[in-house]
Amino acid sequence: MFRILLIVLGLSMAQPVLAETEVPQSQAEISLGFAPLVKAAAPAVVNIYAKIVTQGYDSPFAGDPFFRNFFQGLGTPRQRVQNSLGSGVILSPDGIVVSNYHVVAEASEIRVVTADRKEYDAKVVLADKDADLAVLQLQGAKDLPYLRLRNSDRVEVGELVLAIGNPFGVGQTVSSGIVSGLARTGGAGGSGLGYFIQTDAPINPGNSGGALIDVNGNLIGINSRILTRSGGSNGIGFAIPANLVEQFVKQAREGKDTFERPWAGMAGQPVDADLAHSLGLETPEGILISDLHPDSPFGKAGFKVGDVITQVDGLPVNSAPEMIFRMTVTGIGETAKFTRIRDGEATDIEVQMIEAPDSPASEPxxxxxxxxxxxxxxxxxxxxxxxxxxxxxxxxxxxxxxxxxxxxxxxxxxxxxxxxxxxxxxxxxxxxxxxxxxxxxxxxxxxxxxxxxxxxxxxx
CATH class of the missing domain: 2.30.42.10 (PDZ domain)
Structure with missing residues (x-):
């Protein structure tokens, strides 16, 4: 069986990282393994130092599980400095970097160190806790190496991947594995709003915000967290898909200071086996609409309570996080095609992606x-x-x-x-x-x- 050798074409530092797959021609080429791919992609992965200043209080009841809740905010005020370390990925030559929200959240000072040890001040231009993503702009950066985004909807289970990070400022780490699952929601912890690519490539401590790349050197996801019983790097890794990262970068470029998601204006529940039987469906799939707001774009497009949505733009959806993800990567102002099942018949209906209306006036x-x-x-x-x-x-x-x-x-x-x-x-x-x-x-x-x-x- 042939093995894949990754040979990097001649690249300037201002070009995206690309690679070409070729069949190895000799034992020497086979022994190279992933070395050419890592050599090409690693310069676009950076280390992030974030300093967070918090206001705390010295109280004699701070360690007491009962009384501490009654004496919050009392005592001697004192500032505490916390340092966070993580990784990030350069996505443009002018210094757009994407990392995890939990790496830079509420940071008062951010320093980014590239693989060649250059240091840049950085500021957060767009961040979202639910998605666990943050977009940073490096100050004074130009002609940086960067990774090209790949359409993450075309990623398949079984693909070879590399997880690259730059943890703790001690140098880059690389681990290999395969894509072991797609459309993973909730299982990675956090709020359960996430939508992840699952990989068995070990995500080492400090690699949050690093790159998950394919065998062509394209970015397919941002490493977010690992699910492990031991507390180490052995476990199930989760990466945020590149299509969502692309939407974040787009909105950051547009000057948005908060990430905007399309509004569905509806509530639903996954269709399990019992519900599918009661609805007369052959297989348990999709989301049953249980409530619709009067201003919902779905209601205006002809959907009703009791309808089942099975696909968005031809891709299956079986949970609310999946549908929210599909709507989000479509983008506000665009239209998406939803497959509706009503009375056993499937119909494709286009729905406009809109922001949640701020009407009537909220009067905050x-x-x-x-x-x-x-x-x-x-x-x-x-x-x-x-x-x-x-x-x-x-x-x-x-x-x-x-x-x-x-x-x-x-x-x-x-x-x-x-x-x-x-x-x-x-x-x-x-x-x-x-x-x-x-x-x-x-x-x-x-x-x-x-x-x-x-x-x-x-x-x-």
Whole structure:
């Protein structure tokens, strides 16, 4: 059986990393292994130093599991400096670098060191916690080596891959493996909103944000995390697909400061075997629509509650994260083709990808020092607010965006709907402001949380 030798064509430093596959012609060529590929791709993988300054308090109750929650914010204030180390990948000659959000989150200072030991100051231009991605711009960079993105939808299980990182500033590491799974959601930990390429290539500690490349030297994913029982690098690795990375870079180039996802305006559930049987489907596949917002683009395109969505642009979807991923890589302003099954018949329908409408006006208000809960931020429910808080589509009234330090202490949570304060009905954000200014010695707040009514009562 022939083995693959990767021979790098003549490249200048300003060219994307490319490679060509050829059949080895001699024993000497066979012994080279992945060396030519690594030599070509490694210069585009960098080390990231992030310094994070946090405000903490020295308290005698800090280590007590019971009392520490009652004395948060009390004690001697002190700044603490935390250092984070990780990897990143250069995606353009002018210094666009992509890494993980958890590597650079809330960093006050970021330094990037390239494979040839050049150092650059960097700033985060776009970051998103749910996707665990961050786009950085290197200051004063030009003519840098970079990797070319590959369409990750064309990646197949069984492909040879390399995981390249630059951890801890001690030099680059390379590990090899294969793609062992596609469309992995939730199993990598975190919020469960992720959508990953699964690989058995070991992802060494500090390799978060590094490159997962194919045998042609193209980037197919950004290494994110590893699922391991031992706590080491042996386990199942997860990489964020290149198609999502491409959308991040595109929005960063457009000057966006927050990552924008298309809004579905619907809720659904995976179709399992029992549900497929009740619906008369031959195989359990797709997502059953269980709720539609009146402004949903799916509703406007003709979808109804009870319809099943099985594909997006010809690619199967079997969970909400998969469909969100497919919509996201399509991009706002574009259209995607959804395969709908209704009464046993399959129909392809085009749906416009839109932002969540910020209508009617959300009227956000942050309560000031005159209020009994300063820092509490509330807004009227609309699609944009509902999407931001990830609350049910039926949410209405005034919602808590941020409880603030005092609101959190009395039990308020983001997404709570405020129904009444001291028996005064709340319908607008100004009602909250009025009710919490000189309310008396006691405050009672009637709330709706995750479909359940509850009351908070506290004394001033």
């Amino acid at each position: 208000i942050t309560l000031g020092d005159r209020s009994v809960l300063p820092g509490l931020r509330v807004a009227r429910a609309n699609p944009a607010v509902i999407s931001h808080l990830n609350v049910p589509l039926s949410a209405e009234g005034v919602l808590v965006i941020d409880p603030g330090p005092y609101g959190a202490r009395v039990g308020l949570q983001p997404g709570d709907a405020i129904i009444a304060i001291n028996d005064q009905e709340i319908t607008r954000t100004k009602d909250v402001q009025k009710a919490l200014t000189d309310p008396g010695r006691w405050v009672q707040m009637d709330l709706m949380r995750q479909g359940q009514k509850l009351s908070l009562r506290f004394r001033l």
